[in-house]
Amino acid sequence: MSNASYVEPVVTGKRPLAVYRVSHGWSETPPNDAIMLAGSFRPLHRAHRALLETGLSVSAKALIPCFEISIRNVEKPEIATSDLDRRLQQFQQPDDIIVITRAATFLEKAQLMPGTTFVIGYDTAIRLFDDRFYTDSGSHTPSLDAMSELRELGSSFIVGGRHDADGNFKTIRDMFIPPGFEELLIEIPEHQFSDPVSSTQLRSSQASN
Numbered sequence: 001m002s003n004a005s006y007v008e009p010v011v012t013g014k015r016p017l018a019v020y021r022v023s024h025g026w027s028e029t030p031p032n033d034a035i036m037l038a039g040s041f042r043p044l045h046r047a048h049r050a051l052l053e054t055g056l057s058v059s060a061k062a063l064i065p066c067f068e069i070s071i072r073n074v075e076k077p078e079i080a081t082s083d084l085d086r087r088l089q090q091f092q093q094p095d096d097i098i099v100i101t102r103a104a105t106f107l108e109k110a111q112l113m114p115g116t117t118f119v120i121g122y123d124t125a126i127r128l129f130d131d132r133f134y135t136d137s138g139s140h141t142p143s144l145d146a147m148s149e150l151r152e153l154g155s156s157f158i159v160g161g162r163h164d165a166d167g168n169f170k171t172i173r174d175m176f177i178p179p180g181f182e183e184l185l186i187e188i189p190e191h192q193f194s195d196p197v198s199s200t201q202l203r204s205s206q207a208s209n
Contacts, residue, residue: 010100011071011081016112017103020088022096030099035063035117035158038070038109040079044090054193055119055158058186063117066097072104074133105134106155107146115154122170125159125185129178147181160188169194 006026009015019027037052052065069087071079079087084100091098103109106128110116127133134142161171169190177185 017101020098023094030113031064033063034066036066036068037119038068041087051160058188068099070101070103072102074104110150110153110155119158121160122162156184158186160193
């Protein structure tokens with residue numbers, strides 16, 4: 001599945017990204033006007049596709065949907081090339097576009113693809129303004145600095161909510177958004193997206209079978 005001449009330079013940091021289009025193969029050219037769902041996709045499941053499709057609908061723009069897999073992650077080990085290949089094999093739909101990067105943060109992703117609209121879940125949205133996830137910054141307000149640059153790059157976030165342990169549906173209205181950044185986050189209403197499936201649940205189910 002993976003083309004070593006495109007993937008290996010990304011793994012080693014010699015190339016910023018590689019793009020796999022199921023219908024056209026590999027290239028170094030990401031889509032313009034992208035709406036992106038980033039994830040580890042371990043495994044890819046219906047909620048991923050539903051969230052991306054709903055985000056596209058909520059955006060009400062002619063954006064190009066794509067997925068992104070970063071070899072680097074703020075909280076997890078780097079993805080091995082063999083594991084990356086297994087994850088890529090899950091994408092079989094003719095219109096699937098998968099961008100491979102080493103961009104661990106949304107700011108890094110936006111720097112590679114300015115103007116990208118990101119589709120994210122509620123838990124990820126909370127981390128956008130949590131300085132603990134910006135350990136490489138020497139700033140006193142690293143999250144605000146990053147979000148300011150994301151805004152300058154023309155990026156924004158469409159956020160899908162989730163149910164908490166008590167069954168309450170949490171949306172961006174339930175989180176603190178610093179003044180001046182409200183327009184960067186767009187809510188997906190509960191009636192448009194409320195799929196409880198998660199990759200963790202699927203992995204647990206597979207392990208018990």
